[in-house]
Amino acid sequence: MTKTTITFEGLMVFHKDTADLYELGILNAHLMGHHVPLHEFQIKITPDPTDGPGPWQRGPAELDRLLRASDRWSLEVKDASGSVEVGIDADESLPDRKSKTGGDNRFGWIVNLESSEFHKPTRPLARQTGQFKPIIRLSKGHLYTYCMTGGVNVVQNGNSRDFGFMAGLLALDIDTSAGQTVALKLDGSGTEVFALPAGTSYRVEITNITPQPALQSHFHAYYQMIFRGVPANQRFDFTNQEGVPHPDQCPTGAIAKTLSRVTILSTFPYRCGGLLINAGGEPLS
Numbered sequence: 430m431t432k433t434t435i436t437f438e439g440l441m442v443f444h445k446d447t448a449d450l451y452e453l454g455i456l457n458a459h460l461m462g463h464h465v466p467l468h469e470f471q472i473k474i475t476p477d478p479t480d481g482p483g484p485w486q487r488g489p490a491e492l493d494r495l496l497r498a499s500d501r502w503s504l505e506v507k508d509a510s511g512s513v514e515v516g517i518d519a520d521e522s523l524p525d526r527k528s529k530t531g532g533d534n535r536f537g538w539i540v541n542l543e544s545s546e547f548h549k550p551t552r553p554l555a556r557q558t559g560q561f562k563p564i565i566r567l568s569k570g571h572l573y574t575y576c577m578t579g580g581v582n583v584v585q586n587g588n589s590r591d592f593g594f595m596a597g598l599l600a601l602d603i604d605t606s607a608g609q610t611v612a613l614k615l616d617g618s619g620t621e622v623f624a625l626p627a628g629t630s631y632r633v634e635i636t637n638i639t640p641q642p643a644l645q646s647h648f649h650a651y652y653q654m655i656f657r658g659v660p661a662n663q664r665f666d667f668t669n670q671e672g673v674p675h676p677d678q679c680p681t682g683a684i685a686k687t688l689s690r691v692t693i694l695s696t697f698p699y700r701c702g703g704l705l706i707n708a709g710g711e712p713l714s
Contacts, residue, residue: 430606431630435504436575437599437703439637440468440650442561443539443572445708449516450568454561454713455637456654458489465647466639470562472613473634478625485623492622500562501616506569509608509627517601519572521705526593531676538574538596541705542656547665553710555658564713565613567601575600576680578702580673586662591670597679599703605630651704 440456458468474485506514520535574596583592613622
């Protein structure tokens, strides 16, 4: 069986646009300014789909050129006959945050600021427009939690409490065993960011992270860039709990270097993880 696994790490927002589609907004690194240290939008693919040496990798210099042409991208999956396939499977149900049982990889481990755990708004939180670059439409696959954080505390207005665990790295699995091809394209022109031929399993890493490990939380960037209308004393943040591992925890540092099947996280996930907002409402903009 062949498949493409796409992992997501860093400052980005997931939104269920329709019953079958999700959209992913990458926070625009050029607009963050003093909010957080420099973040870099990058894509890495293993093995290289062009048959070149080593992994295929594109960083800000190459991706910024594409973003100038279009900041709306689509991840397209086609079957062997060339027909486009659609349908995202994602379990957004809320898990027991304190559970240390392994094997539960539902998408619901992600943080959703519009859920009952956080702001519980009667209507969607007001969002600042123009803060995402690019916005990527995800149309096919299984969206889930790839690996977990260790224990974290949630902080609000100076008060801290045990939160449990959350998603550390998120992923989209696309079954390509029936000859499917996968391509990331610019909307409008159809220019390809990358194309994955059939017959090979690929690992694609989409990141928006700092070049060096983070020393402080970057979660506040979501409020300073996206949800500006939330008063400072009502905003949430997260801190690490030392020595509280999860059995499915994402490896870091020297441990990760010995496990080639997983990514080496360059930031601690609870400091720089993805975010979910409620389904429906206005699309990302």
